[in-house]
Every structure is written in C-alpha cells, then in structure tokens.
Amino acid sequence: MLRLVSLFAVLLAAGCGLMLPLSLRAQDLDRQALERLVAAPFPVDSASQSPPVFYGPGNLYEYMDGGADIFVLYGMKTMLHLDAKVQAVDVTVDVFDMGSPNAAFGMYAAERSPEYDFIAMGAEGYRNTGIINFVQSRYYIKLAGFGDGADTVLGAWAKALSARIGSDTSLPEMLTRLPSDRRKPHSEQYIPNDPLGHAFLGPAYVASYEFNGHESKLFVTLAQNADDAQERLKQLQAHFAKTGECVAAPEIEAGAIKGKNSFEGSFVAKVQGNMLLLLLNPAPGTEQILREAAARLH
Amino acid sequence: MARRRTSWQVWLRRISQAGFSVLFLYVFLQAEYRPINRTGGHVRLFFDLDPLVMISSWLASHQVVSGLLLSLVILGLTALFGRWFCGWVCPFGALHHLMTSLRTRTAKQKIATDGYSRWQKTKYYLLGAILVAAFMGVNLAGWFDPFAFLYRSAALVLYPGLNDGIAWVFGWIYQHDPGIGSFKVTSISEPVYEFLRHSVLPNAQPYFYGAVWIAVAFFAVVLLNLYRARFWCRYVCPLGALLGVAGKNPLVQIERNEDACNQCRVCVVDCQGGADPEATANWRPAECFYCWNCQSACPHEALTFSIRVPGGRQ
C-alpha cells in the first residue's frame, strides 16, 4: 500500500515537474519561434552570457530608448536580444520579428543606405566593421560584435541564423516588379505610414531612379481597391492644388495628373488598378517610368 | 544523561559543510557578467561533480561531457566509503541540516518522528522516474537535482531579493537623508553601500519570469525541515538516492560496542539521515550521511565508524 502511494506521489511530482515549465513558458508563439531561431547550440561554440531577453512594442524603449520609436512605427511584434561570447569576441544578437516580410524589409531599408557594403545574406544584407544587418522573411536581424575576430564570428552567426529561418531568401515580390531600368541599386524602401508625411500615400513601395545625375522617386501606394486608389489620387491632387499647382496630364494617360510645389518638387501621378503611382521630381522625358511601372504592376 | 562535548569529528564535519557552502557562494557570485573582468566558468564545478547530471545526460544523449567524468570519482568514493557527500559536501544538504538544527523539539519528540521511515523510499522512485524520463529525452533532473535547485533558487529568488532589500534600505536612507545637526547618516551608509556594490551585489539585476514559483518551492522545501529532519535529503533528493544505491555496502560502517550500549536511543535523537544507528545489524548505510552526530551524542561512547574489510566479521 505504502509503495503504491509512494509511486503515485512520485508520478504526481514528475507530472508537476513537467507541467510547471510548460505553464511558465511564454504562450506567445512568436516568442517560441524566436527562441527556436536563437537556441543553443550557438554558432562557433559561442556561449550565451545570460538568458535571451524579449521586448515588445511597449517596452522596447527600455533597451533602445529613442531608437525604439521607429521599430514600433514599422510594426515590430516582438524582438529577442541575446548577448553571447566566443573567445575574445562579444556578440550582440538582436532579432526583430516585424510581423510580415514587407514590414521587415521596410525596417531594414529604413536603416540602409545605397553606399553600404552589401553582402548576400538572407534576402539582402550589409556589413561593416563589427556589424552585420540583414533581412529574411519577416525577420530583421542586427548583429554587433566587439573584439578581435568579431567579423568572422558575425559572419558565422549570420549564416547560421539565415539557415534556421529557412531557405526562402526572396525579397517582397512587389519589389521585383518595380521598373528596373535606371533604378538606383539598394534605394528601394517600404514605408507603411505617412510617406512624405501624407497618410494617403501609405503604405507604399519607394524606389529612386537616376537619369544623368537627376534623381526621381517612384512611390507605389497600395490602396484597398480601385475606388480607394482614386480617392487617394484626389487627395494628392487637393494637396498640390493647395500648396502649389496641379493639372491634368492627359499626355500620360486619361486621369493622370501632374504639378509641383516649392518644398516637395514636381510630380506626375496616375492610378493603376488598386495602386496609386507617384513619380516625384521626374526628369524631363522620364515619365515613361510611370507607364513602365503601370505595365509591370498590372 | 550528561551532555557530552561535541566530538571533533562533528566539528570537522561542520567546518567541511561551511567550507563547501562558502565555496558555492563564491562560485555563484563569480558567475555574474562583468564586461571588463571575465570570470565565471567555475560555477560548473559543482555540476561536474554531480553523478545524477552525468547519468541522466548520458541516458538522454548517449554522450558524456568530459568534465562530468569527475562525478565518477564521487560515485566511486561513495561506493567505497558511503554517503559522506550528503553529510560533508552538499551545500543544499548543509542548508537543510542548519534548518533542522533550528527546530525546538524535545529529544523524545525527535525519537518519535525522526527515525527511519518507509517514506524514505520515495526518493528512489523519484530517481527511477527521472532516469526513465531522461532515457525518453525529458529533462527532469534539472528540476530535482539539489545543485540545480539551490542554484536556481539563489539566482532567481534569493540574490535578487537580497539585492532589492539592501537597495531599498540604503535607498530609503539616501532619499530621506536623516541626520543630527551637520552629521548625515549618508556619510556612513553611502560608503558602506558602495563597498557592497563592488563586492557582493550585482551590477545589473535581471528579474525572471516565474520567480515566484521558484520562491514558493524553495521556501516550502526549506520549511519542511521543521516537519521532518532533513526532509529533502531523506524523502526527495534523487542525487541522494543515487548515492544511496551506490553506497549500499560501504567499507566504512558503524560499529557499536554492545557492552557499553544500554539502548538509551540518544543516538537516534539527532540522526540526520534516519539510518537507525541504534540497530547496528539493521543500520541503513544507504540512508546514513556520516554526520557523526550519533557518535558524538552517545553518552557511553559506544558508537564509532570504522573501516570494515569485506568478508570480515560483521
């Protein structure tokens, strides 16, 4: 009898032992996914200095203070921060789950500049002394390393994380459909809120084009549907009419408009399906970018 | 019954327990992240010596981290000399020993409650469950191993709690700035706190999810010593169970001078392990921590521990 009770007690204790970690565990699936990405074993035998720390939009400022706002603006869902160490190198691993590949690309592009040193990592990445940043799927990964041999260690970490995220290393599909002729490499962006300060322009894909030293910017705004796109065109028209001038541009297409003002410059714009296409500061004769965009995005 | 002076073996044992506890605290403090002065690998020491960790990780992964081979030494020494580890080395055991000695019970009460109990078999079943679980890839050893339990409680509950408590006291003094005339308490309290900050307090205090459950478990286990002597060690500890299995037939055995013994049972009063020291033939080596309390307490000096050659006269 005693043995039976003992056995039962032991099984109960074992059961509790199993349940406790499950209940304490973050219920959040996103966190679990992040944890799996950054789980041991670590690349090049790094050792973690402390358990990984998670931050959400509400408390990211505790980690990055003023730097947090832009991540929150781009819709960051959750983020994992880990300090690791291998030999003389300190590694800081920050993995941002931005919620969607678009948002991840947008955040990555917000911090990217065309003259960076780009590498084939994930969908795209760049490096400099002591840092590697790259984007893949819905993750934006920022690695920082200090100490002798940091760059090699970071390379290993980046490869390992990229492999764990998966084999899909494609950029958001829309980007491939933007006109490629004369496009300034690595100038593409995805801006979810208020491009140029205008709510009616967001969310938008943006890319720069260069003609003989003259730089234009193409905005492809995603509207809910065709009517919404038309509505946004009207708002754009109203804005330029108020601050400068805006007229119809039938030579481009029926329904297209063009205009200018003193602080944003000149523009041409048209609607294509459920998208609003805006070309800022077109060089003379370059309106075909708009037509090309319309054709490719159709 | 005249009170005897405590035997030198008991004093030696106490010093050993204190020493290993201090070593544990030292190693614990060293494990903190300091960017300029890097240390902290030493905390592995206690885990490398731990046979439970070695066996369960081997069962789960069929691999043994080389450092863990040190634990074979412990296992071997236990097989030869018995569960000295529990009585002399284990810092968690020392904590339970301390709590047990703080009880206010009469000798009669202790004889009634602290003799051998069949419930002491529970830890063997728990050990079995842990090993089976390990074989199936589930790590329960991490929850019940005494070092893991102690380290986890210290790191997640005790150390942050201590840090918070001390910071609160010194913070209160700083904010309210009491003093008499031109003398301010802060002129003493601040340097003292600075010293503590640089020596034993952490630089940055992380707080942990689930710490409240760890706290509940820790204080429950420690307080259970008021109910039964060395509760954890006798009824729960899987490492103790493992060492008990290894130390079933040790070379160092209790020896009773039959002529001197008058069945007074004083030896049972402070027996830590519940090993029945009064019944030499039925003395349970697997439960004995070799704490020497029985030998020290016996008013007739009838008990001692000595090396028995196997096959010699029992």
Next chain:
Amino acid sequence: MNDNSRRDFLKTCALIGAAMKLGPFAGEAALAATAGPALSIAHFRSSPQSADAIAAEARKLTQEAVNGLGGMGRFIGKGDVVWIKPNIGWNRVPEQAATTNPDVVATLVSLTFQAGARRVIVSDNSCNPSVACFARSGIQQAAQKAGADCFTMEDRKFRKTNLNGKALPAWELYGDVLGVNKFINVPIVKHHGLCKATLGMKNLMGVAGGQRNRFHQDLTNTLVDLATFIRPTLVVMDAVRVLVANGPVGGNLADVKRRDTVAAGTDQVAIDAFGAALLGYKPQEIGYVMEGQARRLGTIDFESLKPRRIEVG
C-alpha cells in the same frame, strides 16, 4: 527662474529634508560678471586616421575650445564639485560616434581639476545596459584615469524634483546631480530618428530617470523644461566624429563622418544650432532648438554671438 518659483522649489526640497545645492548651475549674474565669448569653435585643419592621432586631436581641440572662452577658470572655482555629463548612452565603441569621445571627456576632467575643483563626477543614465556602455565607450577608463569618479547610476537615487515645466511639472532627477556646484554638459553631435538631431539639450535626458519614453510624447517642451531647470555651467560639444544617419543608436561605421570640431559655449540654444548645422540641418528643423529660443534660453543665430574660431593643427 524667477524668485517666486525659486522659493516654492526651495520649500519642496526642504520637505525632502536636505539642504541641497539646487539648479541653476550657471546663475546669469555669475557668468555676466566674467568676461568672455559665449561660443568658441575649435577646428582641426586635417583629419588624421590613426587612433593615437585622433586622440591627440580630440584633446587639443577640447583645450583650445575651452581656452577660447577664457579658460576653465572662468567657470570652475576652487573647491567646486563638478558633474561632467557626457553621452554614455549606448553600448558602442568611440569609432561608432554614438557616445562622447573619451579623450574629450578626459581632457575636460583634467582642465576641471586644474581649475581647482575638489571633486569631479562623470556619469550618465545609459539607455543600453550601463555597465557595458561605460566600459565599451572608453569613457569610464578615461575618466577614472584622469581622476574623476565615474560610476553607473543607481535606481534608488533618483529624486522626484519640481521642474515647473510646460511638459514636466516634476520628474525624477538623479539625486547626486542636484548636490553639485557646477554642471558641464558634453554631448556628441548625432542624427536622431525621432527629432532629427540629438545635441546638448537632448543630452540632458541622461540626468532623468523614470519612464523616459514618456518624454517622446512632447519632446520639444520636455527638453526645454530640462534645459531651463538644469542650465549647465558650460556646454562642450564633441563633433570630432558625428553620426549622420541611423542615430541615436548607430553602429554602422559608414554612418560616421568626421567634422574634426569641438565647440564650447554658455548659450545652450546657440551651440545646439551650431551642432545642427554640422549635420546639415537648419535650426528651424529642430523643434526643441526653436522652443529654446522662444523661451529665451538663447539664440539660434550663433553667428551673432561672434564666436571665437580657432584653427588647430
């Protein structure tokens, strides 16, 4: 601060029970009594690349900038307890221009001691974990070598203080700061994703504790409230290296540019306007600079102060 609010302020502090030295650290009367320019700009003619040469450049520029105002003796007196507040906010190396140049800080510590200070404290409320920031920025080592007390801040020492500001009626400020005689603000010029640039007035956030993300709801007024309350004795602006993009955190060396300049001044608004210009911003683009002028903390037209320009090297 007028007399009425000063009286209220003193009363509140008396309630806390301490006879503390209060802000402002630079009474207008005190400074007016000493002659000297309000702004001096030291610029290095070349842009050396080796670490040793840059360190020497930083030291020389700092010295020249302070001398251009009339020397540290104009600001620091014998027996003063001085707080030097650099930017130690981020876990970055000096080359990444996210934290103040350690050689600038060390030079200021030395100059302050030479002017007769009894004690110099160097500290900041870091954004990233402080132990790492103090070490990696090189500031802790440099400051301690020059003889300053450099330690991370403790949560228990922040004291709720009445600021009587537009956005901040009261806020937790570091107790030890409130107890010193003189305060030297030592920012580094950086781009900032939220407010375009972080300069001197933004750097004062390092004296504040609590939930600082609340500041972002009205950064313009919050910063000027802080600047009005603290009123540093002196501002020394590190522009040896500046961060032109992805601030305040930075990390990418490609975002760091050399300006080989250190400026020193007593007009918080003017020196911030000068710093903004180094990044290519007009003062009108930066909200808190304009608000500072609106509240008469200084002028955005720094040229009108006839700054001393010193070419070095």
